[in-house]
Amino acid sequence: MKITLPDNSSRELPKGSSGYDLAKDIGPGLAKSAIAVTIDGVQRDLHDAIDADASVSIITIDSDEGLEIMRHTLSAQVLARAIKNLYPKSKLAIGPTVQDGFYYDVESNESISSDDLGKIEEEMKKIIKTKSLITKKLVSKKEALKIFKSNKEPYKEIIINESDQDDNFQLYYQDDEEFVDLCRGPHLPNLGFIGSFKLTKVSGAYWKGDSKNSMLTRIYGTAFSNDKDLQNYLDNIEEALKRDHRKLGKEMDLFHFQDEAPGMVFWHPDGWTLYRKLRNFVRDRLKENNYIEVNTPQVIDRKLWEASGHWDKYRENMFITEIDEEHANEKRVNALKPMNCPGHVQIYNQGIKSYKDLPLRYAEFGLCHRYEPSGTMHGLMRVRAFTQDDGHIFCTENQIESETGLFIKFLSTIYADLGFKNFDIKLSTRPEMRVGSDETWDKAEEALEAAIKNLGYPYRIDEGDGAFYGPKLDFVLTDAIGREWQCGTFQLDFNLAERLDASYVGEDGKKHTPVMIHRAVLGSFERFIGILIENYAGKLPFWLSPHQVVVASIISDVNDYSLEIVESLKKEGILAEADLRNEKISYKIREHSNRKVPIILAIGNNEKKDKTVSIRRIGSTDTEVVDLKAAIKQITKENSALQ
RNA sequence: GCUCAUAUAGCUCAGCGGUAGAGCACUUGCUUGGUAAGUAAGAGGUCACCGGUUCAAGUCCGGUUAUGAGCUCCA
Numbered sequence: 001m002k003i004t005l006p007d008n009s010s011r012e013l014p015k016g017s018s019g020y021d022l023a024k025d026i027g028p029g030l031a032k033s034a035i036a037v038t039i040d041g042v043q044r045d046l047h048d049a050i051d052a053d054a055s056v057s058i059i060t061i062d063s064d065e066g067l068e069i070m071r072h073t074l075s076a077q078v079l080a081r082a083i084k085n086l087y088p089k090s091k092l093a094i095g096p097t098v099q100d101g102f103y104y105d106v107e108s109n110e111s112i113s114s115d116d117l118g119k120i121e122e123e124m125k126k127i128i129k130t131k132s133l134i135t136k137k138l139v140s141k142k143e144a145l146k147i148f149k150s151n152k153e154p155y156k157e158i159i160i161n162e163s164d165q166d167d168n169f170q171l172y173y174q175d176d177e178e179f180v181d182l183c184r185g186p187h188l189p190n191l192g193f194i195g196s197f198k199l200t201k202v203s204g205a206y207w208k209g210d211s212k213n214s215m216l217t218r219i220y221g222t223a224f225s226n227d228k229d230l231q232n233y234l235d236n237i238e239e240a241l242k243r244d245h246r247k248l249g250k251e252m253d254l255f256h257f258q259d260e261a262p263g264m265v266f267w268h269p270d271g272w273t274l275y276r277k278l279r280n281f282v283r284d285r286l287k288e289n290n291y292i293e294v295n296t297p298q299v300i301d302r303k304l305w306e307a308s309g310h311w312d313k314y315r316e317n318m319f320i321t322e323i324d325e326e327h328a329n330e331k332r333v334n335a336l337k338p339m340n341c342p343g344h345v346q347i348y349n350q351g352i353k354s355y356k357d358l359p360l361r362y363a364e365f366g367l368c369h370r371y372e373p374s375g376t377m378h379g380l381m382r383v384r385a386f387t388q389d390d391g392h393i394f395c396t397e398n399q400i401e402s403e404t405g406l407f408i409k410f411l412s413t414i415y416a417d418l419g420f421k422n423f424d425i426k427l428s429t430r431p432e433m434r435v436g437s438d439e440t441w442d443k444a445e446e447a448l449e450a451a452i453k454n455l456g457y458p459y460r461i462d463e464g465d466g467a468f469y470g471p472k473l474d475f476v477l478t479d480a481i482g483r484e485w486q487c488g489t490f491q492l493d494f495n496l497a498e499r500l501d502a503s504y505v506g507e508d509g510k511k512h513t514p515v516m517i518h519r520a521v522l523g524s525f526e527r528f529i530g531i532l533i534e535n536y537a538g539k540l541p542f543w544l545s546p547h548q549v550v551v552a553s554i555i556s557d558v559n560d561y562s563l564e565i566v567e568s569l570k571k572e573g574i575l576a577e578a579d580l581r582n583e584k585i586s587y588k589i590r591e592h593s594n595r596k597v598p599i600i601l602a603i604g605n606n607e608k609k610d611k612t613v614s615i616r617r618i619g620s621t622d623t624e625v626v627d628l629k630a631a632i633k634q635i636t637k638e639n640s641a642l643q
Numbered sequence: 644g645c646u647c648a649u650a651u652a653g654c655u656c657a658g659c660g661g662u663a664g665a666g667c668a669c670u671u672g673c674u675u676g677g678u679a680a681g682u683a684a685g686a687g688g689u690c691a692c693c694g695g696u697u698c699a700a701g702u703c704c705g706g707u708u709a710u711g712a713g714c715u716c717c718a
Contacts, residue, residue: 204646
């Protein structure tokens with residue numbers, strides 16, 4: 001039979017040869033590092049027989065695919081077996097690979113905590129040490145059910161029963177055949193290929209990811225081909241931990257949370273300075289891009305939320321208020337606004353709008369409250385009260401494309417100025433829970449896709465992830481350590497304007513319903529500030545920093561000159577302060593560096609005599625002595641670059 | 644909301660049945676110094692909250708609240 005290799009060359013091999021035979025035929029080095037094969041695009045075990053002409057590529061242990069298979073074997077053959085050895089009564093569920101590692105879900109009546117991970121790792125090492133071969137048996141559905149019934153593995157039985165195949169269920173064994181796992185494979189040919197691994201955490205996870213199902217124990221691990229890669233990965237996690245905005249927010253005295261208001265931020269003076277700087281920046285950009293800023297009420301009668309459809313879909317997640325008993329005659333149910341859009345429609349609806357008024361772009365830094373489930377809150381990243389850089393564009397159908405283009409340009413300059421040069425675009429289509437007819441959805445999805453296509457931006461499609469009122473574009477940026485954050489959004493809405501009776505008079509003199517576009521660039525200020533802190537590891541760009549310059553005196557003789565410098569900087573709108581304390585200069589440098597102050601000017605007798613300053617910037621230990629006037633000019637320039 | 648864990652000084656944490664501890668920060672004294680911690684002393688806590696066991700509870704048990712890691716969710 002003819003085997004075609006990835007480079008399009010081909011080889012003749014006897015029928016029934018395996019991937020291993022092929023690798024051996026090509027060379028002994030390849031045979032040594034081969035662990036699996038891809039046959040006509042499907043990954044298979046190395047020793048599976050190939051029965052007919054096929055395109056085959058050998059998967060080696062040092063490839064990305066090889067690494068994933070190694071992790072999979074580590075999970076399904078080693079971790080699973082170690083758990084069964086230590087907790088014989090536990091029931092195995094599934095053990096897939098995930099980004100950077102793997103996990104195994106088990107049901108266990110004994111609780112397994114992170115303290116037990118060391119013990120499980122030891123057991124895994126014992127299993128790996130056997131360097132056992134991994135062999136496969138193919139059995140019928142009946143046979144497979146019998147085996148797992150006698151092994152008391154109910155989750156495996158469910159998996160088999162739900163499968164639509166009748167035979168060829170793959171069972172994997174090690175040398176002693178005491179452990180068996182059902183698996184779609186492929187696996188390593190033997191345990192000798194396993195590299196460096198570490199179990200990382202334990203948590204709960206629902207069977208099949210459904211919150212109605214029982215909760216299983218999930219054990220996470222990670223594995224790499226060698227110790228160095230594993231250590232590198234662990235160091236990256238460490239780095240992310242160092243950047244955690246909750247830790248830095250405390251250290252930099254930016255904000256706090258407390259029991260009485262879970263999920264709601266207490267902004268401290270410095271945090272609020274940062275917040276206002278960011279808001280002013282966005283506000284100026286909105287003005288430049290022909291948005292009109294508005295403001296709408298915090299508490300609105302449920303009638304409006306019923307009309308908008310929110311009451312129906314999101315009642316559970318809204319903060320509800322009632323007027324108390326004393327004012328019984330005014331008794332009515334209100335909700336704290338979870339969104340700004342119905343409010344904006346009320347403003348639009350005042351007076352008659354003409355097609356000449358469109359597109360009309362309203363913007364609001366609207367404070368919204370959403371009752372997020374208790375387990376989902378996370379520092380600034382997920383809160384119950386947050387301010388969106390929200391906006392709604394009322395336009396006609398044929399303005400959709402130009403509005404899409406204008407928005408993407410608008411968003412990309414803001415991201416770039418905040419230090420995020422790249423972003424991805426995601427197009428999300430109709431979800432299951434939605435309002436509006438299928439015809440309307442067809443129209444909206446087509447319009448949005450046409451707009452983005454014609455503009456030539458690359459995008460990927462996320463089926464079923466749209467808002468309940470329309471399809472959307474989401475903008476995902478990548479931070480300094482490679483993490484992705486979904487921030488911007490651009491949502492077409494052919495429903496809400498109609499539900500809330502918004503209209504305009506067209507050229508034909510008749511009433512038409514405008515298209516509404518919900519859009520945000522940062523998303524929420526709270527979350528975005530969290531992202532900024534983590535992206536910059538607290539070392540914010542100069543113009544955003546809540547403390548910009550500290551003038552630190554080396555001896556008290558230069559206090560007057562130091563204060564003079566501070567005054568000059570303040571005159572230029574710089575946030576400058578003097579540190580005249582009776583402390584050593586190294587002490588002051590350390591303290592202000594820890595606070596992430598971008599610029600420290602150290603002042604001693606030399607500087608005073610020469611009318612200079614010694615500049616030290618955060619993140620560097622270099623110093624530079626510069627003429628005072630030149631320094632102020634330079635600092636002022638840096639500050640005004642984006643303000 | 645679910646599973647597991649955690650809650651002690653401003654911060655980071657130790658203490659795990661018998662009168663509350665450390666380091667840093669803070670206050671005061673001495674120290675005027677050249678780019679990431681000068682020095683000595685002092686002050687600081689209803690051990691998250693409610694209940695139980697015990698002669699005795701930060702310490703053991705139950706509940707509540709919040710936080711953390713996941714899961715589910717996110718207009």
